[in-house]
Amino acid sequence: xxxxxESGGGLVQAGGSLRLSxxxxxxxxxxxxLAWFRQAPGQEREFxxxxxxxxxxxxxxxxxxxRFTISRDNAKNTMYLQMNSLKPEDxxxxxxxxxxxxxxxxxxxxFGSWGQGTQVTVSS
Numbered sequence: 004x005x006x007x008x009e010s011g012g013g014l015v016q017a018g019g020s021l022r023l024s025x026x027x028x029x030x031x032x033x034x035x036x037l038a039w040f041r042q043a044p045g046q047e048r049e050f051x052x053x054x055x056x057x058x059x060x061x062x063x064x065x066x067x068x069x070r071f072t073i074s075r076d077n078a079k080n081t082m083y084l085q086m087n088s089l090k091p092e093d094x095x096x097x098x099x100x101x102x103x104x105x106x107x108x109x110x111x112x113x114f115g116s117w118g119q120g121t122q123v124t125v126s127s
Contacts, residue, residue, distance in 0.1 A: 006029050017125055023039070023097055025081065025084075036105050037102070039084045039099055040056070041093075041123075061107075069085050072087075089125045093123060094125060099122050100117050
C-alpha cells in the first residue's frame with residue numbers, strides 16, 4: 004500500500020499563496036488517481052481537487068475553482084496543490100489521498116490511502 008506524506012502547509016495572510024506537496028512511497032504512484040481534501044474544525048472532510056493517473060484530467064471543487072491548481076510529477080512520485088488568493092475560509096487541515104484504481108474520483112470512499120495532513124491557516 005502506498006504511503007503519503009503532505010508538506011508545505013503554514014500560516015499565510017489572506018490573498019497570499021501556498022504550494023502543498025504530497026510525496027508517495029511504496030506502490031505504483033504513476034497508476035493512481037490522486038486528490039486533495041480538507042477538513043476545517045468541526046466540519047466534514049470535503050473534496051478540493053483530483054487528478055487522473057496521467058495528469059491529463061483534473062476536477063476542482065467550485066469553492067476553489069480559479070484559485071487552486073492541482074498537478075503531479077510521476078517521475079518524482081509527488082502531487083502538488085498550488086493555492087492562490089487564499090481566504091480565511093480556506094483554513095483547514097489538507098489531506099492527500101490515492102485511488103489505486105486510477106480513477107478521476109471525488110468521493111472520500113473512492114480513496115483507500117490517506118496522508119496525515121498538513122495545516123493551512125489563512126489570517127484575515
